[in-house]
Amino acid sequence: xxxxxxxxxxxxxxxxxGSHGTPMLRVDELVVEYALGRGRVVHAVSxxxxxLARGETLGLVGESGSGKSSAARAVMQLPRPxxxxxxxxxxxxxxxxxxxxxxxxxxxxxxFQDPIASLNPRRRILDIVADPLAIQGEGSTxxxxxxxxxxxxxxxxxxxxxxxxxxxxxxxxxxxxISIARALILxxxxxxxxxxVSALDVSVQAQILNLLEDLRETFGxxxxxxxxxLAVVKRVSDRVAVMYLGKVCEIADAETIYRHPAxxxxxxxxxxxxxxxxxxxxxxxxxxxxxxxxxTAPPSGCRFRTRCPRAEPHCAENExxxxxxxxxxxxxxxxxxxxxxxxxxxxx
Amino acid sequence: MESLVPAPLLxxxxxxxxxxxxxxxxxxxxxxxxxxxxRSTLGIVGESGSGKSILARSIMRLxxxxxxxxxxxxxxxxxxxxxxxxERDLRRVRGxxxxxxxxxxxxxLNPVLTIGTQIGETLTHHLRLAKAxxxxxxxxxxxxxxxxxxxxxxxxxPHQLSGGMxxxxxxxxxxxxxxxxxxxxxxxxxxxxxxxAEILDLLQRLQRERDMAMILITHDLGVVAGRTDEVxxxxxxxxxxxxxxxxxxxxxxxxxxRALLASIPRLDDAGHSRxxxxxxxxxxxxxxxxxxxxxxxxPRASDRCVREAPALTRSDGHACACWHPVSGExxx
Numbered sequence: 001x002x003x004x005x006x007x008x009x010x011x012x013x014x015x016x017x018g019s020h021g022t023p024m025l026r027v028d029e030l031v032v033e034y035a036l037g038r039g040r041v042v043h044a045v046s047x048x049x050x051x052l053a054r055g056e057t058l059g060l061v062g063e064s065g066s067g068k069s070s071a072a073r074a075v076m077q078l079p080r081p082x083x084x085x086x087x088x089x090x091x092x093x094x095x096x097x098x099x100x101x102x103x104x105x106x107x108x109x110x111x112f113q114d115p116i117a118s119l120n121p122r123r124r125i126l127d128i129v130a131d132p133l134a135i136q137g138e139g140s141t142x143x144x145x146x147x148x149x150x151x152x153x154x155x156x157x158x159x160x161x162x163x164x165x166x167x168x169x170x171x172x173x174x175x176x177x178i179s180i181a182r183a184l185i186l187x188x189x190x191x192x193x194x195x196x197v198s199a200l201d202v203s204v205q206a207q208i209l210n211l212l213e214d215l216r217e218t219f220g221x222x223x224x225x226x227x228x229x230l231a232v233v234k235r236v237s238d239r240v241a242v243m244y245l246g247k248v249c250e251i252a253d254a255e256t257i258y259r260h261p262a263x264x265x266x267x268x269x270x271x272x273x274x275x276x277x278x279x280x281x282x283x284x285x286x287x288x289x290x291x292x293x294x295x296t297a298p299p300s301g302c303r304f305r306t307r308c309p310r311a312e313p314h315c316a317e318n319e320x321x322x323x324x325x326x327x328x329x330x331x332x333x334x335x336x337x338x339x340x341x342x343x344x345x346x347x348x
Numbered sequence: 349m350e351s352l353v354p355a356p357l358l359x360x361x362x363x364x365x366x367x368x369x370x371x372x373x374x375x376x377x378x379x380x381x382x383x384x385x386x387r388s389t390l391g392i393v394g395e396s397g398s399g400k401s402i403l404a405r406s407i408m409r410l411x412x413x414x415x416x417x418x419x420x421x422x423x424x425x426x427x428x429x430x431x432x433x434x435e436r437d438l439r440r441v442r443g444x445x446x447x448x449x450x451x452x453x454x455x456x457l458n459p460v461l462t463i464g465t466q467i468g469e470t471l472t473h474h475l476r477l478a479k480a481x482x483x484x485x486x487x488x489x490x491x492x493x494x495x496x497x498x499x500x501x502x503x504x505x506p507h508q509l510s511g512g513m514x515x516x517x518x519x520x521x522x523x524x525x526x527x528x529x530x531x532x533x534x535x536x537x538x539x540x541x542x543x544x545a546e547i548l549d550l551l552q553r554l555q556r557e558r559d560m561a562m563i564l565i566t567h568d569l570g571v572v573a574g575r576t577d578e579v580x581x582x583x584x585x586x587x588x589x590x591x592x593x594x595x596x597x598x599x600x601x602x603x604x605x606r607a608l609l610a611s612i613p614r615l616d617d618a619g620h621s622r623x624x625x626x627x628x629x630x631x632x633x634x635x636x637x638x639x640x641x642x643x644x645x646x647p648r649a650s651d652r653c654v655r656e657a658p659a660l661t662r663s664d665g666h667a668c669a670c671w672h673p674v675s676g677e678x679x680x
Binding site for chain 1: 396540541543544545569570571573574594607609612617618619620622624629
């Protein structure tokens with residue numbers, strides 16, 4: 001896992017739609033570490049690489065501690081990653097100084113899990129949504145106001161009612177709509193969504209997911225969509241990357257991950273999803289009640305081996321590289337599941 | 349009230365729980381009646397504000413002093429009416445006859461006591477066990493709930509455990525006195541999917557092994573799907589539909605239940621497709637709409653729905669509160 005040459009093509013047989021031209025987002029060997037003091041380090045993200053074509057949505061799934069949110073924030077340069085490269089189109093974000101990065105931020109924006117906490121409770125909705133315009137120095141006060149109104153209407157908020165109000169007067173779903181308006185007001189090319197519907201009720205979740213789909217089409221957004229809920233990710237994503245303990249263990253198009261997961265961990269995640277169908281409680285492969293190992297001391301070799309039903313001694317010694325297991329499907333596993341035996345098991 | 353039918357383990361009779369707020373009376377639970385047989389499992393499903401958690405607390409009599417309980421409301425457990433018990437007797441019933449597991453185990457665990465002390469306390473208090481016996485029993489319970497390394501964990505503090513392990517400990521405490529009824533209020537909502545599946549499996553196994561009845565409260569229809577005998581759907585403080593689990597998922601009659609089922613993302617859905625949504629928002633529980641509480645959002649609503657609230661009526665074991673129930677299978 002040494003640093004690869006700078007512009008090595010990452011995936012020759014790329015499955016994503018627009019493999020022509022420069023990818024919208026390109027992440028190379030991204031590393032995020034947090035110091036805990038006394039020399040201890042949390043290895044949140046340990047060298048991940050991926051690309052997003054323009055207009056593509058990549059889902060990032062994994063359990064808490066998998067590093068998916070850290071990876072998303074590193075893409076946003078919030079904070080900057082410990083090492084690795086993030087390129088947005090032709091701009092290398094990781095090489096920009098603070099001021100240049102600030103200017104570039106209009107091109108990539110983010111929404112968060114807790115819609116209420118991510119809005120300043122003391123400010124009016126007008127100011128909250130106009131803020132990005134003010135920071136980038138765009139338009140007069142009147143122009144900003146007009147743009148805020150337009151964007152609020154687009155996300156389904158009645159602007160005449162909302163402008164002078166404060167976040168606590170809105171429900172969680174409405175606050176998430178307002179966050180989306182704030183994120184999109186600069187017309188970014190890339191939208192990073194970190195668990196945007198996890199805090200919402202099912203019926204509201206459906207509204208927000210539909211809204212994001214509509215906006216993606218309208219604005220031609222490229223999206224990085226983080227969630228622990230694979231059913232949510234699968235529906236919004238073109239491709240899905242599964243993360244475990246700071247590494248990508250599988251990446252493939254959404255339908256493939258669900259129909260033919262190659263990595264035992266992807267399979268485990270899919271089987272754990274509680275589906276609203278009483279006849280379909282999947283007979284799970286019993287996995288040991290082992291919990292996620294500590295990211296301060298990840299296991300040697302394959303990081304998943306301590307919970308893996310297929311682990312062999314070999315897995316402890318050699319870290320499996322992320323390699324092609326089928327066209328458009330990469331998995332980091334010495335013993336990936338073969339396709340033929342991989343129909344989704346369901347018991348009646 | 350005497351009849352030939354044996355008395356159920358739990359009867360909730362016309363439960364009303366309201367809170368006095370500055371804007372008026374908030375009716376959190378607005379006339380709920382339930383019966384739960386011994387060894388059976390009931391799922392209660394609802395979105396935030398549906399009253400499901402307040403119902404759980406009403407059953408446990410764990411309500412804040414500001415709560416106003418209806419005059420005709422009664423909770424009968426094992427033939428005892430809980431409202432007539434003194435706080436002291438009530439405390440004896442809680443823990444020994446019924447126990448509750450909450451969403452956030454940190455809320456029910458004491459951060460400055462070891463796991464062993466906390467389980468042991470329950471045992472010495474309720475069952476008057478000697479300390480050494482209680483410790484041995486605590487250890488057995490930790491084994492029963494599948495806590496890894498119970499010998500080590502028993503002397504650790506809650507902060508040294510992961511969320512899933514803490515929930516196992518909370519379950520161990522709830523089970524310590526072998527209650528006849530376990531209420532699990534969103535027990536897995538704060539956990540990762542893989543851990544959630546393990547905890548749900550665990551609850552199901554323990555419920556069977558220990559002959560408990562269980563009420564599983566959740567916002568997630570997927571959680572109750574394969575794991576309960578019956579499911580009740582709550583909306584705006586009332587049960588709007590209740591049926592054997594399979595019947596509810598196959599032939600939901602209440603438009604709200606149908607809409608809720610349709611709004612869940614499923615793995616089989618095509619990419620970038622749109623989900624069915626429910627227009628509008630849940631009602632204000634202080635100024636509830638007239639008639640059926642779902643009527644303002646319901647595509648089938650008629651004048652009658654605005655005038656009169658439909659009662660929960662049962663036919664073929666399937667209860668539903670709706671003037672215009674839907675027939676036929678859900679999503680062929």
